[in-house]
Amino acid sequence: MxxxxxxxxxxxxxxxxxxxxxxxxxxxxxxxxxxxxxxxxxxxxxxxxxxxxxxxxxxxxxxxxxxxxxxxxxxxxxxxxxxxxxxxxxxxxxxxxxxxxxxxxxxxxxxxxxxxxxxxxxxxxxxxxxxxxxxxxxxxxxxxxxxxxxxxxxxxxxxxxxxxxxxxxxxxxxxxxxxxLDSRGGTYRLDASEAEVFNRALGYITEHLEGRMLVPEVAEAVGLSRDAFSRLFAKATGVGFNRTVTRMRLTEACRLLRGTDLPVSDICYRVGFTNLSNFNRHFRATTGTTPSRYRRIDQL
Incomplete structure (x- = not known):
């Protein structure tokens, strides 16, 4: 598929x-x-x-x-x-x-x-x-x-x-x-201008998920300094930029494992991980199983 x-x-x-x-x-x-x-x-x-x-x-x-x-x-x-x-x-x-x-x-x-x-x-x-x-x-x-x-x-x-x-x-x-779902259970209040920037950042990340993702690059894309962007992302998500990007990559990997026949190694690089062992480690930590087993369980 x-x-x-x-x-x-x-x-x-x-x-x-x-x-x-x-x-x-x-x-x-x-x-x-x-x-x-x-x-x-x-x-x-x-x-x-x-x-x-x-x-x-x-x-x-x-x-x-x-x-x-x-x-x-x-x-x-x-x-x-x-x-x-x-x-x-x-x-x-x-x-x-x-x-x-x-x-x-x-x-x-x-x-x-x-x-x-x-x-x-x-x-x-x-x-x-x-x-x-x-x-x-x-x-x-x-x-x-x-x-x-x-x-x-x-x-x-x-x-x-x-x-x-x-x-x-x-x-x-x-x-x-x-x-x-949320680990904090607290309030996340962004004003309208902050939310507009955050939504543009999410869109940029989604479009470029399979590439290398650096804070300065995304910050520049939405018109913020690195420090201002990092503060905004932490305020909006509670976990910061790197963990949010990793979660989005793993979510996309789960979708590809369920909906395609792509090899696990191809999926690893397609969602932006640079080596298979790192991908497997993050995947197991998040889902409790390996990518291959995740696919087999979904097919049962």
Whole structure:
């Protein structure tokens, strides 16, 4: 199988970090869907908690200092003010229709309502854990995706009931079907100009992933000094430039291992590693297994 081409357009990489979520006066939640690329599909944050379902395509999900792979059926919960983005790997001409289904709500309204509706207290541990971002797997992901789709087209009490069912599935999920993403669980606040520069940097890295990646080169590409760029990247990701680039390279390697028949050695150099032993060491440290075994497990 041939490797899939990958590209990032200007629309992918320029955006203020703060997304303004317009509340629906007739509902306590906001449900919508959108294509990819789309103005909403960027590195951003908002005060609202977000349940996010990816219906089609695969790529890289970023949440705080986390970067990892996603595919169809990827279900996650992003906490208040946790920056996040899903970057699909695609051909230049491809548009993924209705890739994303999104449910957003103000967690403080739910906490306040728990004063008179004590059943809502069961959501508190889930929403507090969402500060790190949670990726759901297994049965929870399947049931949660179905519950997420059921919200679409509902109104009034029916919508409230379907949202309650979705949140119950997530709140009752076992730890074995949760992956906590961001290591800090803190706030990442970039102003609009910082976010615009950071998004341009991500776009540059994505375009040049298989080449040698140096801080001065990327800093120059986005118009910053080396020191200013390093400070910005640490503020935005919590782990800095080198670890973020390594994670993005490993995420792309996982995609190629799953979706192509390229030899492991070819994938190593294609994603920017300069020698196979270094690639294998980083891959094992991140995934817990070797590239060859990762491919065999995925094919089972």
């Amino acid at each position: 041939a490797a899939t081409a990958r590209s990032t357009t200007p629309e992918d990489i320029t955006s203020p970090v703060r997304e303004l979520v317009i509340p629906d006066p007739s509902s306590s939640v906001r449900w919508h869907e959108h294509d990819w690329p789309h103005p909403l599909a960027r590195w951003h944050y908002h005060p609202e908690v977000e349940v996010h379902l990816i219906r089609e395509s695969s790529g890289t999900v970023m949440a705080g200092d986390w970067a990892g792979p996603f595919g169809p059926g990827h279900l996650s919960l992003m906490g208040s003010f946790l920056p996040h983005n899903w970057i699909s790997h695609r051909d230049d001409s491809a548009v993924v229709r209705n890739r994303d289904a999104v449910l957003q709500f103000d967690q403080e309204r739910f906490f306040a309502a728990a004063g008179t509706l004590p059943e809502l207290e069961a959501l508190r541990p889930l929403l507090e854990a969402a500060a790190r971002g949670i990726e759901f797997t297994g049965r929870t992901a399947v049931q949660g995706a179905a519950a997420m789709e059921a919200v679409n087209g509902t109104f009034g009490l029916r919508r409230l009931a379907t949202v309650a069912e979705l949140l119950a599935v997530l709140a009752e999920s076992p730890e074995s079907e949760r992956r906590y």
